[in-house]
Amino acid sequence: MRFSPVSCEHRETMLRAVGVTDIDELFESVPAAVRLGRPLDLPDGLSEMEAVSSLRALADANTPAARLVSFAGAGCYDHYIPSIVDHVVRRPEFFTAYTPYQPEVSQGTLQNIYEFQTMICELTGMDVANASMYDGATAFVEAALMASRITRRHKVVVMGSAHPEWRVVLRTYAASGNIEVVTCPVEDGVVSPATAALLVDDSTAALLVSSPNFVGHLEDLAALGEVAQAAGALFVVSVNPILSGVLEPPSSFGADIVVGEGQPLGNPMSLGGPGLGFFACRQAHLRQLPGRIVGRTVDVDGRGAFVLTMQTREQHIRREKATSNICSNHALNALAAAVYLSAVGAAGLESVGRACVAKAHYLREALLATGKFDAPYSAAFANEFALRYKGDPAVMHAEMVRRGFLAGVDLGAIDPGMDGLVLFAVTEKRTRAEMDSLAKEVASL
Amino acid sequence: MTASDARFPKDAPVRGPRALIFETGSPESRCVEAPVLDVPEISLDEALAGGVRTQPPALPHVTEVEIARHYHHLATMNFGVDSGPYPLGSCTMKYNPRLNEDVCRLEGFAGLHPYQPLETIQGGLGLMVGLADTLAEITGLPGVTLQPAAGAHGEFTAMMMFRAYHTAMGDPRKRVVIPDAAHGTNPASVHMAGYEVTTIASDANGAVDLEALKAALDTDVAALMLTNPNTLGLFDPNIVAITEAVHAVGALAYCDGANMNAIMGKTRPGDMGFDAMHINLHKTFSTPHGGGGPGAGPVCVTAALAPFLPGPLPVRLDDGTYGLGWTDRSIGRVRSSFGNFGVFVRAYAYVLALGGDGLRAASEQAVLSANYMKEKLKGTYPLPYDRPCMHEFVLSGSRLRKEHGVHTLDVAKRLLDYGIHPPTIYFPLIVDESIMFEPTETESLEDIDRMIEVMLTIAAEAASDPDLLHGAPYSTPVRRLDEARAVKQPDLRWRPSSAE
Numbered sequence: 013m014r015f016s017p018v019s020c021e022h023r024e025t026m027l028r029a030v031g032v033t034d035i036d037e038l039f040e041s042v043p044a045a046v047r048l049g050r051p052l053d054l055p056d057g058l059s060e061m062e063a064v065s066s067l068r069a070l071a072d073a074n075t076p077a078a079r080l081v082s083f084a085g086a087g088c089y090d091h092y093i094p095s096i097v098d099h100v101v102r103r104p105e106f107f108t109a110y111t112p113y114q115p116e117v118s119q120g121t122l123q124n125i126y127e128f129q130t131m132i133c134e135l136t137g138m139d140v141a142n143a144s145m146y147d148g149a150t151a152f153v154e155a156a157l158m159a160s161r162i163t164r165r166h167k168v169v170v171m172g173s174a175h176p177e178w179r180v181v182l183r184t185y186a187a188s189g190n191i192e193v194v195t196c197p198v199e200d201g202v203v204s205p206a207t208a209a210l211l212v213d214d215s216t217a218a219l220l221v222s223s224p225n226f227v228g229h230l231e232d233l234a235a236l237g238e239v240a241q242a243a244g245a246l247f248v249v250s251v252n253p254i255l256s257g258v259l260e261p262p263s264s265f266g267a268d269i270v271v272g273e274g275q276p277l278g279n280p281m282s283l284g285g286p287g288l289g290f291f292a293c294r295q296a297h298l299r300q301l302p303g304r305i306v307g308r309t310v311d312v313d314g315r316g317a318f319v320l321t322m323q324t325r326e327q328h329i330r331r332e333k334a335t336s337n338i339c340s341n342h343a344l345n346a347l348a349a350a351v352y353l354s355a356v357g358a359a360g361l362e363s364v365g366r367a368c369v370a371k372a373h374y375l376r377e378a379l380l381a382t383g384k385f386d387a388p389y390s391a392a393f394a395n396e397f398a399l400r401y402k403g404d405p406a407v408m409h410a411e412m413v414r415r416g417f418l419a420g421v422d423l424g425a426i427d428p429g430m431d432g433l434v435l436f437a438v439t440e441k442r443t444r445a446e447m448d449s450l451a452k453e454v455a456s457l
Numbered sequence: 458m459t460a461s462d463a464r465f466p467k468d469a470p471v472r473g474p475r476a477l478i479f480e481t482g483s484p485e486s487r488c489v490e491a492p493v494l495d496v497p498e499i500s501l502d503e504a505l506a507g508g509v510r511t512q513p514p515a516l517p518h519v520t521e522v523e524i525a526r527h528y529h530h531l532a533t534m535n536f537g538v539d540s541g542p543y544p545l546g547s548c549t550m551k552y553n554p555r556l557n558e559d560v561c562r563l564e565g566f567a568g569l570h571p572y573q574p575l576e577t578i579q580g581g582l583g584l585m586v587g588l589a590d591t592l593a594e595i596t597g598l599p600g601v602t603l604q605p606a607a608g609a610h611g612e613f614t615a616m617m618m619f620r621a622y623h624t625a626m627g628d629p630r631k632r633v634v635i636p637d638a639a640h641g642t643n644p645a646s647v648h649m650a651g652y653e654v655t656t657i658a659s660d661a662n663g664a665v666d667l668e669a670l671k672a673a674l675d676t677d678v679a680a681l682m683l684t685n686p687n688t689l690g691l692f693d694p695n696i697v698a699i700t701e702a703v704h705a706v707g708a709l710a711y712c713d714g715a716n717m718n719a720i721m722g723k724t725r726p727g728d729m730g731f732d733a734m735h736i737n738l739h740k741t742f743s744t745p746h747g748g749g750g751p752g753a754g755p756v757c758v759t760a761a762l763a764p765f766l767p768g769p770l771p772v773r774l775d776d777g778t779y780g781l782g783w784t785d786r787s788i789g790r791v792r793s794s795f796g797n798f799g800v801f802v803r804a805y806a807y808v809l810a811l812g813g814d815g816l817r818a819a820s821e822q823a824v825l826s827a828n829y830m831k832e833k834l835k836g837t838y839p840l841p842y843d844r845p846c847m848h849e850f851v852l853s854g855s856r857l858r859k860e861h862g863v864h865t866l867d868v869a870k871r872l873l874d875y876g877i878h879p880p881t882i883y884f885p886l887i888v889d890e891s892i893m894f895e896p897t898e899t900e901s902l903e904d905i906d907r908m909i910e911v912m913l914t915i916a917a918e919a920a921s922d923p924d925l926l927h928g929a930p931y932s933t934p935v936r937r938l939d940e941a942r943a944v945k946q947p948d949l950r951w952r953p954s955s956a957e
């Protein structure tokens with residue numbers, strides 16, 4: 013296929029106007045020694061129909077969670093996406109636009125970001141939010157870096173119960189030397205504020221916690237917030253936004269920065285990307301916020317309108333002194349999240365949260381009743397919980413896929429320290445009948 | 458047209474600003490309803506150990522038709538590649554094939570969970586291996602990570618790999634050299650990776666000043682970060698001498714691959730001596746920009762750097778199946794999961810559709826179209842570096858400013874009235890009043906000629922009626938904005954109390 017509309021005749025016209033006979037003359041600044049001089053070793057192009065069949069064959073070589081009865085979570089969730097969401101996201105005026113540098117012809121993108129920022133503030137209880145980050149993990153890390161700039165302190169204390177991938181990302185970034193990471197150990201599936209207090213001191217920039225944590229438990233945010241505050245460290249909390257209709261927002265516990273993975277809000281799982289990171293903070297820290305921010309102002313005719321603002325924080329102006337290197341973000345995923353939140357509203361978000369919590373508690377009882385699992389933890393949880401499988405989880409998973417189920421996430425495959433544990437997430441999409449048959453099938457193994 | 462123009466009734470459809478979605482609908486309005494709960498209700502207070510929300514978030518309350526109309530209206534106030542010419546330099550705003558949009562939504566891709574057993578995601582892993590192999594061939598750099606989410610993220614990833622590499626060699630280093638024409642993300646990424654930035658000036662031809670480079674290079678330098686073709690749209694003819702000089706002090710050469718659309722199938726950064734580079738799939742490989750993202754910024758590296766790649770890496774196993782692997786000295790991870798998989802599917806569709814020859818032809822046409830435009834415009838708008846360009850070129854608005862008091866910003870705003878998205882302006886910083894055009898291979902000759910004609914018309918308008926340009930645009934949904942007010946009186950969110 014070719015997507016260029018320039019005909020051979022037009023190409024000749026252009027060559028003549030440029031004054032060359034062969035396109036290669038335009039590449040003369042490329043030294044002969046480094047010209048490729050051979051065709052790329054890639055297959056020939058395909059017609060659209062052939063390309064679709066090739067890709068469909070790859071898609072068909074997968075057994076997607078979406079086609080199984082899935083109980084997989086661990087940071088990526090199979091929630092219902094209302095029809096209207098993708099219809100909005102597929103508008104070419106949204107998806108084929110660049111970053112809104114020209115506000116006069118970008119009011120659609122800009123107004124949406126302003127509305128998205130508002131929604132994130134409402135969910136988290138914070139004062140200001142940015143236009144999005146790449147994902148929850150990078151938002152978590154940027155929060156640590158921001159806290160270090162604000163406090164001029166070097167050390168961050170991360171709760172060992174946060175997502176293991178996020179903690180690896182944090183450690184990867186910390187190898188820059190810009191921050192130092194200390195991990196607070198986990199006891200019975202949660203962190204103890206008393207243990208955290210031993211690690212947080214007057215050199216600590218931030219205490220980073222995830223609640224629900226990786227294995228689904230709710231952390232004692234009130235006590236952890238006090239630990240952070242007592243040391244003059246910022247309190248960084250990561251939440252699952254789908255639960256924001258039922259869980260008290262982190263602002264109630266003195267959070268300074270709230271971040272998270274926004275995929276559950278209207279974005280498909282897509283093998284874990286693209287979702288979006290969200291990032292909110294208190295007004296006092298606005299000038300250290302990473303990423304793009306949209307503000308409302310007026311045009312020369314006095315009409316209300318939106319524009320990228322507070323740009324002196326950003327890389328294109330501040331270069332190495334910028335608050336972050338982020339340029340492109342996840343605007344289209346933020347659009348999906350905003351349409352999702354509009355479609356469900358506060359009442360709908362609360363219902364989704366209630367359904368997830370009720371169903372997760374139902375499933376836990378049903379699975380324990382099979383006798384195939386032990387309950388390693390007793391802490392409070394919301395939509396996700398871990399059980400210890402009495403056999404080999406990998407074998408159980410493989411067999412359950414054959415029977416049409418994605419029976420949670422095998423935690424031993426992610427972290428050898430969690431060998432034998434299986435993490436089950438329950439979204440509002442799962443029915444009682446599906447949960448009953450999962451339990452029945454597992455029982456029969 | 459002004460607000461009081463009698464031809465346009467008050468509240469005429471769709472042109473101007475629209476009420477916020479929070480101000481639309483009535484309190485009882487709903488779009489989707491939750492299904493009936495089919496398990497016993499439980500006490501949230503008990504289940505959640507008391508942490509139950511008491512004050513609901515102030516989210517919109519709207520019906521589906523109100524959502525449809527709201528976002529339709531917002532869409533009509535936007536300008537995308539489908540709306541008209543979009544020659545935004547450095548951003549490669551090529552057409553986004555609809556094939557891409559369809560295949561990334563196949564349930565077998567969009568419905569995959571990142572922690573599924575590997576046997577159930579063989580097609581997804583295979584696609585990632587296929588894309589990585591393709592990028593390795595195009596760049597001449599065999600080690601590939603698809604994980605970074607954007608170009609800037611790729612820059613950071615590579616800098617962390619460089620740090621790990623030098624540390625492993627027992628030779629940790631402090632600084633990274635960057636030419637003054639570089640994009641802002643370059644110094645920002647270097648800083649995030651814990652290096653100091655040393656800026657060097659470009660030479661009179663807009664290329665790397667070899668003497669300045671050599672003067673800046675010593676054994677404290679970890680790397681040179683260079684955009685080639687550079688941000689003036691010029692291929693650096695000294696590229697081999699440059700990478701050799703970098704290697705001579707034990708440093709590494711990094712290529713910001715934002716301009717890869719000029720050189721696919723023509724020359725490869727790996728062959729030029731670069732050790733690593735990122736590719737913006739949302740530029741060169743036709744995946745949409747989405748109003749600011751998501752993109753993807755895969756990083757390609759030499760075999761010597763491959764042991765430091767972030768993981769996990771999708772790999773082809775001896776038995777022909779696919780798995781995941783970690784290199785022995787991996788820097789770790791730079792984000793969760795595998796990267797922006799939905800973007801990979803789109804890019805792979807593009808690669809399959811074009812094939813090797815098609816990719817080369819796309820680059821050739823992009824370069825020809827840019828040269829054509831440049832030749833037609835350089836008599837009217839000064840071209841500071843007059844050489845054959847690659848896929849983009851940078852003009853200067855300095856003459857219009859000196860002669861008519863018209864700035865590049867005014868030219869850009871006037872273009873909006875003609876239905877053309879402005880080029881990139883005020884970047885790179887080394888050109889006064891810079892105007893950076895990148896037509897891409899997907900603008901037709903008719904549209905290119907129209908852009909040229911409009912640019913010439915605007916230059917004439919600048920001479921005859923500069924105020925016309927100072928006041929532009931006139932025909933857009935809103936006109937120039939008070940950006941100073943946005944900063945001085947920050948209004949960054951709607952508040953429920955402002956509803957009354």
Ligand SMILES: Cc1ncc(COP(=O)(O)O)c(C=O)c1O
Nearest residue numbers: 339340547607608609640642715
């Ligand atoms: C030359 C150059 N480098 C780096 C970037 C950053 O890329 P991204 O926005 O994908 O992070 C850009 C994007 O505009 C660019 O033009």
